Amino acid sequence: MSPRVPRVLAVAGTDPTGGAGQHADLKSIAAMGGYGMSAVTAVVVQNTLGVRCVHVPPVEFLAAQLDAVAEDVEIDAVKIGMLGSVPVIETVTRWLEDRRPPVVVLDPVMVATSGGRLLEREAEDALRAMLGHADLVTPNLPELAVLAQEEIASSWAEALAQGHRVARAHGTLVLVKGGHLTGDRTPDALVGPDAPKPLVAFDGARVPTENSHGTGCSLSSALATLQARHGDWAHSLRIAREWLRGALERSGDLAVGHGSGPVHHFHHVQDALESWGAAPARFSDELWAASAGVRREIEELDFVRGLGDGRLEPERFLAYLDQDLQYLDGYSRALTLLAARAPDERQRLFFAAGAVSCTETESELHRARLRHAGPGAAGAGPGEVTRRYTSFLLAATAAEPYPVGLAAVLPCFWVYADVGRHLGELAAAAGTGEHPYADWLATYADEGFQEATRTARELLDEAARGASPAVRERMREVFLEACALERDFFAAPVAAVRLAGIDGIE
Numbered sequence: 001m002s003p004r005v006p007r008v009l010a011v012a013g014t015d016p017t018g019g020a021g022q023h024a025d026l027k028s029i030a031a032m033g034g035y036g037m038s039a040v041t042a043v044v045v046q047n048t049l050g051v052r053c054v055h056v057p058p059v060e061f062l063a064a065q066l067d068a069v070a071e072d073v074e075i076d077a078v079k080i081g082m083l084g085s086v087p088v089i090e091t092v093t094r095w096l097e098d099r100r101p102p103v104v105v106l107d108p109v110m111v112a113t114s115g116g117r118l119l120e121r122e123a124e125d126a127l128r129a130m131l132g133h134a135d136l137v138t139p140n141l142p143e144l145a146v147l148a149q150e151e152i153a154s155s156w157a158e159a160l161a162q163g164h165r166v167a168r169a170h171g172t173l174v175l176v177k178g179g180h181l182t183g184d185r186t187p188d189a190l191v192g193p194d195a196p197k198p199l200v201a202f203d204g205a206r207v208p209t210e211n212s213h214g215t216g217c218s219l220s221s222a223l224a225t226l227q228a229r230h231g232d233w234a235h236s237l238r239i240a241r242e243w244l245r246g247a248l249e250r251s252g253d254l255a256v257g258h259g260s261g262p263v264h265h266f267h268h269v270q271d272a273l274e275s276w277g278a279a280p281a282r283f284s285d286e287l288w289a290a291s292a293g294v295r296r297e298i299e300e301l302d303f304v305r306g307l308g309d310g311r312l313e314p315e316r317f318l319a320y321l322d323q324d325l326q327y328l329d330g331y332s333r334a335l336t337l338l339a340a341r342a343p344d345e346r347q348r349l350f351f352a353a354g355a356v357s358c359t360e361t362e363s364e365l366h367r368a369r370l371r372h373a374g375p376g377a378a379g380a381g382p383g384e385v386t387r388r389y390t391s392f393l394l395a396a397t398a399a400e401p402y403p404v405g406l407a408a409v410l411p412c413f414w415v416y417a418d419v420g421r422h423l424g425e426l427a428a429a430a431g432t433g434e435h436p437y438a439d440w441l442a443t444y445a446d447e448g449f450q451e452a453t454r455t456a457r458e459l460l461d462e463a464a465r466g467a468s469p470a471v472r473e474r475m476r477e478v479f480l481e482a483c484a485l486e487r488d489f490f491a492a493p494v495a496a497v498r499l500a501g502i503d504g505i506e
C-alpha cells in the first residue's frame, strides 16, 4: 500500500485565518501530493495575533465525523493535532484502537505560538497515555518537556536525550525539533526507542522571519503524507524540511495578518502557475500603463530621435552628458538614502551597490567623454531640470515612506532602459553606417543594467503588496512625476546653449 495520492486525515482544531490547525494541515497534505480530509476537534477563534476563545463540540460529533470518513474512505495516514481536553483524547484513542490507519503522526499541540493554551492542563496525562498509538510524535521543546515530565531542555544535546526517554517510555519515534532553540540554527532529529543516538538528524540556518505560525502543524501533516507515500521516515523528513524552508522563506509573499503570519504552503505551485502564464497582476504594470503617454512624448523628443539616428549635434550630446553627470551625483545620494531605510539586507545591498556604481563607474564614463571633448565641455552647474529632478528624488527617498522612495527612483532605471530599447531600434532603422553614438547606445543594453531594472521593479512590487491604499496612491503619483522629470531631462539639452571649445566627441 503506497498510493500515489495518499488519503490523509487531519484530526485537529481550526484557525479561521488559515495558517495553523487543520487549515494548515489540508494545505500541507495537498502541497505534498496527498488528498486531505479533516475532522474538527475544536473550533478555535484565533488569528495571527492570538487565540481568543475555544469551543469544543460534543465528542459524539467528533466520533461521528471520524466514523463517517473511515466507513467511506480508505485512510492511508492520520495526523492528529489539537485535542484540547480529556474527552476528546479518549474519543480519538478509541477510534485509533478500532480503526488505526497504517501511518499515525501525533503533534501534541499544547500552547499556540501566540501564547493561547490549546490543551487543558489536566489533559496532559491523557495525552501522554495515547503516545503509544502513534508511529511518530512531533513535540516542540516545551511540549517535549511536558511529555517527559522534566524541565525544558536548554541545549540540543539535552533535547535529544529527552526525546530518547520519551521514545523509550512509549515505544514510538520522536521528532525532536529545534525551532524553539535560541540561536541561528534549527536542527531536527528523529529519535527511536532503542538508542539515544538519532536515527537521522538535519541542521540548517534559521530563516529570518516572524512568520512561523503553524510550522509544527504543517511539518507533521507533510510528514504523514510523505510517509504514506514511500514509507521511509528519514527521507520524508528530508523532503518535508526542504519544503518547509521554502515555505518560511516565501512567507513574505502572503501578507496575511499583523502578527506571526502563516508560511507559504504552495510556494512551489506559485512558480508552476507563473510558468503557465498565470502571473499575478503587478502594481508596476499598473504604473507602467499609466505612464504610457509620457513615454510616448519622450520617444518623440528631438533629442531622443537625434541620439537614435545619429544626427544629434555633438554639443547637445555633451550638454546632456554634463547635466547627466550632475544628476548622477543626486541620484546616487537618493539610492544611499534608500539603502539606509531598506527593510532587509537584500534591498540594502541592492541600493548601496547602485549608489556605488553611479558614483564610480557611470560618472567616470561621463567624465572620460567630457574630458575628451576639451576643457570647455563641462558646464557651469546643474540646470533647472537637473536641480528639480534631484531635489525631488532626495525629498522622496529621505522623507516619504520607503515604498514611495522606491517609486521615485524606479523610472530612472526603467524608463531609461526603455528609451535605450527605442534608441536601438532608431539606430537600426538609420542604417549600418558608422553611428557617432554607437558605443553610448550600447551602455543602455548592458545586461547588468537590465538585471538591476528587473530587480528594482520586483522590489517595488514587493513593497506595494505590503503598503496601505494611501501609500500605493502616493507611489503612483511619485512614479508619474519621476517619469515626467525623465521627459523634461531628455528635452533640456535641445534648449541648452552651445558649449564652447568642443572639438569632437568620443
Ligand SMILES: Nc1ncnc2c1ncn2[C@@H]1O[C@H](COP(=O)(O)OP(=O)(O)OP(=O)(O)O)[C@@H](O)[C@H]1O
Pocket (backbone or CB within 6 Å): 112, 113, 139, 140, 141, 177, 178, 179, 180, 186, 187, 188, 205, 206, 207, 208, 209, 212, 213, 214, 215, 216, 217, 218, 219, 241, 244, 245, 248
Ligand atoms: N525560522 C525558522 N527557520 C527555519 N526553520 C524553522 C524556523 N522556525 C521553525 N522552523 C522549523 O519548523 C518546524 C517546526 O518547528 P517548531 O519547533 O517551531 O515547532 P512548533 O512549535 O510545534 O511549531 P508551531 O509554530 O506550529 O507551534 C521545525 O522543523 C523547525 O526546525
Ligand SMILES: Cc1ncc(COP(=O)(O)O)c(N)n1
Pocket (backbone or CB within 6 Å): 012, 013, 014, 015, 020, 021, 022, 044, 046, 081, 082, 109, 111, 112, 113, 114, 118, 212, 213, 214, 215, 216, 217
Ligand atoms: C487549531 C490550532 N492547532 C495548532 C496550533 C499551533 O500552531 P502555532 O503554535 O503555530 O500557533 C494553533 N494555533 N491552532
